[in-house]
Structure formats: structure tokens, C-alpha cells
Amino acid sequence: MKLVVTGGAGFIGSAFVRYALGRHADVQVTTLDCLTYAGNLANLEAVRADSRHRFVRGDVADPAAVDGVLAEGADAVVHFAAESHVDRSISDASPFLRTNVIGTGVMLEAARRHGVARFVHVSTDEVYGSLAPHERADEQAPLRPTSPYAASKAASDLLVLAYGRTHGIDVVVTRCSNNFGPFQFPEKMIPLFITNALVDEPVPLYGDGGNVRDWIFVDDHCTALDRVLRRGRAGEVYNIGAANEWTNRDLTREILARLGKSSDLVRPVADRPAHDRRYALDCSKLRGEIGWQPEHAFADALERTIDWYRSHEPWWRTVKTGEYRRFYDLWYGERLQ
Numbered sequence: 001m002k003l004v005v006t007g008g009a010g011f012i013g014s015a016f017v018r019y020a021l022g023r024h025a026d027v028q029v030t031t032l033d034c035l036t037y038a039g040n041l042a043n044l045e046a047v048r049a050d051s052r053h054r055f056v057r058g059d060v061a062d063p064a065a066v067d068g069v070l071a072e073g074a075d076a077v078v079h080f081a082a083e084s085h086v087d088r089s090i091s092d093a094s095p096f097l098r099t100n101v102i103g104t105g106v107m108l109e110a111a112r113r114h115g116v117a118r119f120v121h122v123s124t125d126e127v128y129g130s131l132a133p134h135e136r137a138d139e140q141a142p143l144r145p146t147s148p149y150a151a152s153k154a155a156s157d158l159l160v161l162a163y164g165r166t167h168g169i170d171v172v173v174t175r176c177s178n179n180f181g182p183f184q185f186p187e188k189m190i191p192l193f194i195t196n197a198l199v200d201e202p203v204p205l206y207g208d209g210g211n212v213r214d215w216i217f218v219d220d221h222c223t224a225l226d227r228v229l230r231r232g233r234a235g236e237v238y239n240i241g242a243a244n245e246w247t248n249r250d251l252t253r254e255i256l257a258r259l260g261k262s263s264d265l266v267r268p269v270a271d272r273p274a275h276d277r278r279y280a281l282d283c284s285k286l287r288g289e290i291g292w293q294p295e296h297a298f299a300d301a302l303e304r305t306i307d308w309y310r311s312h313e314p315w316w317r318t319v320k321t322g323e324y325r326r327f328y329d330l331w332y333g334e335r336l337q
Contacts, residue, residue: 001024001026001027001028001075001076002027002028002030002073002074002075002076003020003027003028003029003030003074003075003076003077003078004029004030004032004069004070004074004076004077004078004116005017005020005029005030005031005032005077005078005080006032006033006060006077006078006079006080006081006103006107007032007033007039007060007079007080007081007082008029008031008032008033008044008055008080009031009033009035009039009040009041009043009044009055010033010038010039010040010043010080010081010185011038011043011179011181011183011184011185011188011218012080012122012179012218012221012222013031013033013080013081014040014043014044014183015181015182015183015218015219015221015222016078016080016222016225016226017029017031017044017047017053018044018046018047019219019222019223019226020222020226021047021050021052021053023226027052028052028053029047029052029053029054030053030054030055030056030069030072030074031044031053031054031055031056032056032058032060032065032066032069032081033055033056033057033058033081034057034058034059034060034081034099035057035328036083036095037185038084038085038185040183040185040319040324040327041055041327041328041330041331042315042318042324042327043183045327048331055331056068056069057328057332059103060079060081060099060103060104060106060107061098061099061102061103061106062106063106063109063110066106066107066110067110067113067114070110070111070113070114070116071114073114074111074114074116075116075117075118076116076117076118076119076120076229077107077111077116077118077119077120078120078122078225078229079104079107079119079120079121079122080122081099081103081107082096082099082100082103082122082152082153082156083095083096083099083100083149083152084124084149085149085187085188086126086147086149086150086272087187087272088149089147089148089149089152090147090148090272090273093148093149093152096148096149096152097148097152100149100152100153100155100156101152101155101156101159104121104156104159104160105159107119108159108160108163108169108171111169112163112167112169116169117170118170118171118172118229118234119160119163119164119169119170119171119172120171120172120173120174120225120228120229120232121156121157121160121171121172121173121174122174122176122225123153123156123157123173123174123175123176124150124153124175124176125137125175125176125177125178125214125239125241125279125280125281126145126147126149126150126153126276126279127143127144127145127150127153127154127157127175128141128142128143128144128175128279128281129143129144129145129146129150129276130144130146130276130277130278130279131277131278131279131280132278133278135278135280136280136281136282137239137279137280137281137282138239138281138282138284138285139175139236139237139238139239139282139285143157143158146274146276147274147276157173157175157237160173161173161235161237164234164235165235170234170235171234171235172228172229172232172233172234172235172236172237172238173236173237173238174224174225174228174237174238174239174240175237175238175239175240175281176216176221176224176239176240176241177213177214177215177216177240177241177242177279177280177281178213178214178215178216178279179215179216179217179218179221180215180216180217180218180301180302180305181217181218181219181301181304181305181308182218182304182305182308182309182312183315184218185319186316186319186320189248189251190215190251190255190302190305191305191309191316192204193252193255193256194255194259194305194306194309195309195316195320196265197255197256197259197261197265198259198309198310198313200261200265201265202265202266202267203252203255203256203265203266203267204267204268204269205248205249205252205266205267205268205269206248206268206269206270206271206272206275207268207270207271207275208249208268209247209248209249209250209252209268210247210248210249210277211247211248211275211276211277211278212245212246212247212248212277212278212279212280213245213246213248213251213278213279214241214242214243214244214245214279214280214281215242215244215245215246215251215298216240216241216242216244216294217242217294217296217298217301217305219295219296219301220242220294220295220296221240223292223295224238224240224286224290224292225240227286227290227291227292228286228290231289231290232289232290233289236285238283238285238286238289238290239281239282239283239285239286240281240283240286240292241280241281241283242294242298243281243283244294244298245278245280252266254302255302255306258302258303258306259306
């Protein structure tokens with residue numbers, strides 16, 4: 001199978017690239033990534049010497065770049081590329097509209113022209129909006145996004161499904177809960193709190209800390225995506241989650257306790273606008289049709305994640321300082337701006 005993985009230098013995308021090459025001997029992967037701030041070639045260092053992998057620096061919103069990759073042939077596209085940080089979307093939504101909506105449209109149009117057999121679009125539980133206690137969103141739930149980020153992802157989901165119906169492209173949409181694990185950019189909660197606490201810096205907790213999220217280890221997400229890629233039904237949406245809900249407040253306490261740090265590090269900060277109170281997914285469709293379930297217990301996966309950041313301090317320090325951009329120079333002899 002020849003795969004094109006967009007956004008493959010990011011956190012989840014790079015995990016999937018490593019997973020696919022490690023799991024399937026017959027897979028060839030082309031990673032297409034623009035290398036914005038969240039793209040890091042160090043995330044792909046483990047597959048740098050693998051002859052089945054190549055990296056192409058390109059923007060999914062650039063038709064020429066996308067056409068150049070898909071013209072070489074692809075059995076499937078796994079489309080991760082997206083701006084994904086809610087706070088950044090509140091400050092400036094334009095990059096989210098360009099990458100998440102226009103970029104998805106460019107990818108779909110190129111996939112249509114070049115006869116790509118399957119297009120897997122990786123989305124988020126945030127498109128369903130905030131849920132009441134004990135409520136779970138299934139794939140038929142209405143889309144009620146509240147942030148510009150979530151709205152851009154909802155738009156891209158609908159565009160993907162529309163291309164499937166209009167043009168007969170074999171498309172599948174996945175909507176996953178909050179991921180965590182090694183190589184996650186430390187603007188997201190778990191890696192930010194771990195890395196701050198390791199050096200006794202404050203951990204900023206929004207509002208009263210009562211917002212609830214379902215957390216899934218990134219390797220479990222990759223396993224689910226691989227199953228959907230190979231066995232999912234065309235034109236369908238599949239929720240991916242671990243039924244592992246934590247309030248931000250309780251998760252913060254858990255991280256600090258595992259690091260042996262005082263709760264005095266917690267710094268309450270003003271809540272962000274329209275902060276959804278709770279996300280939760282009904283994943284019975286995925287489990288029933290494809291037989292997937294998460295393999296990693298949350299406690300073990302969190303400890304593994306903490307240990308990774310402890311033992312990879314150079315990685316996250318270079319990310320926080322911006323020096324990680326030098327990896328492009330090491331690979332290609334060209335300094336990123």
C-alpha cells in the first residue's frame with residue numbers, strides 16, 4: 001500500500017507514520033508537511049533511514065505541491081494536516097480556515113483527479129460541541145462547534161463527505177477525543193503541564209478546572225486509524241475514544257502527584273471564551289463494526305508519557321526555544337525561517 005500522510009511531522013501524524021512503517025512491511029509512506037511551528041522533523045527521526053519513507057515539504061493548500069505528490073501514485077491519503085490549537089484560533093482564525101478548509105478541499109480535488117482509492121480524514125470530537133453530563137455523541141449527533149478551530153474542522157468534515165457523495169470518492173471521516181503521548185507539542189495541556197512541572201514552573205489551569213475531556217493514548221488512536229483505513233465503510237464517520245474522562249483539575253493533580261510536585265504550581269487563569277464544558281463520544285460503531293478497542297490503560301500510558309518527557313528533555317527544550325527547526329537544516333541543508 002502506498003500512503004500519503006499529510007501533517008506527518010506533527011504529533012499524531014508522525015505517530016501514525018512510525019506505526020504504519022513499523023506494523024506493515026508492505027507499506028510505503030510519503031509524508032507531506034508544511035513544517036509550520038507544530039511540524040518537527042525530529043518526530044520522524046526514527047524512520048529517517050527507512051527506504052519506504054520519504055518526506056516532502058509542501059502545503060496542503062497549495063494545489064501544485066499536492067498535485068506533485070499525488071501524481072506519483074497513492075492508494076490512500078490519511079489527512080492529518082490541520083491547525084489544531086483552540087487558543088490560536090481565537091486569536092486569529094485565518095490560518096485555520098486556510099489549512100483546515102481550503103487545504104482539505106485541495107487534497108480532495110487532487111485525490112479525485114488522481115484516482116486515490118481511499119481518503120481518510122482525521123477530525124475531532126470538538127465538532128459536536130459541549131455535552132451535558134452523562135451525554136455521549138454518536139456519529140449522528142448534530143455538529144455544534146463553538147471555537148473557530150472546531151468550526152473549521154466541522155466544515156472540512158462536511159466537505160469530505162460531500163466529495164464522497166458527489167464524486168464517488170471512497171472517503172471515511174474519523175473523530176477522535178483528546179490525544180496524549182510522546183512527541184506532543186508542549187502547547188497542549190498534558191505535555192505543557194509535565195514540562196513546566198519538571199522545571200518547577202507554574203501550570204496554568206483554565207477557570208475552575210471543571211472542564212471534562214476523554215483522553216486516549218496516541219498509539220491507540222493510530223491502531224484505530226489503521227483499522228478504519230483498511231476496513232471502514234466508505235462514506236462513514238467513526239468516533240474514536242477511550243471512555244476515559246477526567247476533569248482538567250483532577251488530571252492536573254494526577255500529573256503533579258506522579259511527578260512528586262506540589263499543587264502550589266497550579267496557577268488559575270481566566271477561562272478562554274466559549275470553553276466547552278464536556279466532550280464525550282459514543283464509540284460503539286467503531287467497536288462493533290471493526291472490533292477495535294484501546295489497548296493501553298490510562299494510568300500506564302500517562303506514566304509512560306511522563307517518563308518519555310523526563311528522558312527527552314533536549315527534545316522539548318528545543319521545541320520550547322524554537323531550536324527544533326534546525327532539524328530541517330540537518331536533513332536538507334536548508335534553514336527554516
